[in-house]
Amino acid sequence: MLLFSPSLDPGIAVTVGAGSEEEGVPLVWDTMEGTAEAISRQAALRSRLEVGVGITSDACAITLVKHTQGPYILRQGPGSFGSSEKTALKKTLRWLGGAAACLAKGQPLPDERKEEILPHAAETETRKTPAAIEHERLPQGNPFPQDLLRRNAADDDAGRQETSDLSEDEMVRRLVALVLETLGKAP
């Protein structure tokens, strides 16, 4: 689950999504106000894989539900994340997606330097509407039941308008309700 500041270009979801898609892990996204630490925690709580990515204009974080002491991975400062250079930014974003996917899979994190052989990361200028990304978030051969995914996506759509107003308790309550409902539907 990826949450990022509403002020950021939604195109970042494509880049982060590419990182996790290459690892074969689905990613859903939404926007939310708050610090990278706080929104990554929210993302982790909302994620079925219990891994959350939070991105703001000055930091990015990956948080695991079970890791309550704060973000597991935190990149801060203009040197690492807020770099004005697009190459570095895209590299970090795609790495974040890959790293979150690997954490969900229990595999070693990808080598951050590996992405350096990808010159196209700098050249890509394509922008996608959120709807197109939403569509692409359902990779072929998805390991999860399609109805569950659609439900989650719908839930995200609803959440997109309300997220910033929701209290944490409310979020947890909704999450629990969703899980219970899903379990009830399972064959």
Next chain:
Amino acid sequence: MPLIAGIDIGNATTEVALARVEGRDVSFLSSALAPTSGIKGTLQNVAGLRRALGLALERAGFARDDFRKVDRIRLNKAAPVIGDVAMETVTETIITESTMIGHNPSTPGGIGVGVGVTITFERLREVRSGDAVVPVIPASVDYEHAAAGVAEAMNRGVNVAAIICQADDGVLIANRLPRPVPIVDEVSSVDRVPLGMRCCVEVAPPGRVVELLANPYDIATIFDLSPEETRQIVPVARALVGNRSAVVIRTPLGEVKERRIPAGELYILGPSGKRIVNVEEGAEAIMDMVKACQPVENIFGQPGTNVGGMMERVRKTMSTLTDIALSDIYIRDLLAVDTLVPQKVVGGVAGEFSLESGVALAVMVKTEELPMQKLAKAVEADLGVTVEIGGVEADMAIRGALTTPGTKCPVAILDLGAGSSDASFMRQDGTVELIHLAGAGNMVNTIIMSELGIDDFDLAESIKRYPLCKVESVFHIRQEDGTVRFFDKPLDPEVFGRVALIHENDMLQPIRLNVTLEQVRNIRRKAKQEVFVTNAVRALEQVAPAHNVRLIDYVVLVGGSAVDFEVPTMITERLSRWGVVAGKGNIRGKEGPRNAVATGLVLSATGA
């Protein structure tokens, strides 16, 4: 009471035992060890000696540099033997008429087998419908553009059979195509993929390995090979075994040259004359021949072969180390171990290596007496303390080892070091039989480095010394015996999901290789078995009464490699078959297997 320091300078460590000696009364104050500086027996050793002695003084309550408190230093008369290790393949990879990509990207795209002609991505739009092609996509093409280009061609009716791409985009492209095709990604030297050639790409389902391209007859079927050509393709098929994805491209005749260097023969000179053994026969045959030629006088390799080159390199290294003329270097012992040597695959374009069977050889060279007297003078001048050379190292080791509770004469000592494995046997009457053998800790490191394909000696040393674990979550690891341990603090992201080594104080060192815990464990244990257990048996057979190990009652393991967490149990287990009491020494009841020679040097000062 005079203060006496026994100092043992070994290949890897310098050990000190500090004691007050009055007549026959000895009271040990402290002991210490430091890495040996320079080659054993040279003047460079002084620095390491100062450090070790300083540590021992500090532990005994003196100032670290108060060397004059010591009344006498007793140095070991180091055995004049030096060991070296080398590694060589016994077979050579031969690949003709084919280029292959056999690497294992973590996430290839699509599934299945595709056969077509390689073309550049740019030329894809010129291809006519119905042609079977395999586009080669450089990293400069974004995955979305790549997928759009390929999809457009597919919609035109072009048979895009498979894709080779440079970036880690395999899954991304596969997810954007109208129909799935096998995609091999992360091919680093994509510009070296020959274009316009017939090519076969295979990607196996997750958890499976390639079947078609690992079978020479299937490759022959795809590329229409003659029986002779099929024979030549075997190394390609073998190099692809175990991969999840692979590419084989048929290139024009002669593009990849055949190269064949014979493994060669070893000539062993013994009392019964020269005997010959071919290295291709493997380590066991070589060791049988070495055994038949005891005592070995010299060993040569056949000129112009792999082993010939290797033995010459060993001679040269030894000559440089010891300042002895090349012609005067006599190789007196040899330990051969079958191993796997990674060889860069000729014709590979993604930096492929294939594991060729090879043989690791440790050799032992007898030198002139090491210039210990010169070293003693240098130490005396440097520290201002009287220095004397103690007795023969093996005698000292036995004296030291006999301080282990539960031992008695006759006893055999196995001194397992870094450079050599030494054995000595003391009879009831006090006479001593002694042997130095090639192969010890450093050879284990060499085998680990070779089989894991790493060139980091320190990492190999750590793999040898520390047990393994797999980091399974942020808070827990699974150790190599299957037990699970939990941590209060989250483990570093660097080690997450990796195989790691458990150092002291639970510090975890990740192994950044694509290997499983079982692979590393098997390689480590096999290397230790084949070096230490083989050498223990070999050494004891030579010093035992009537060369019969059963006639030895007690074996005490000492030396740096006896500190190892599994070598002593391996040897104990092996020797227990002959009813021999064998185990790790415990010098003075508290030092463990370390400090035997240093302790012996102090004890011998009493004249007892």
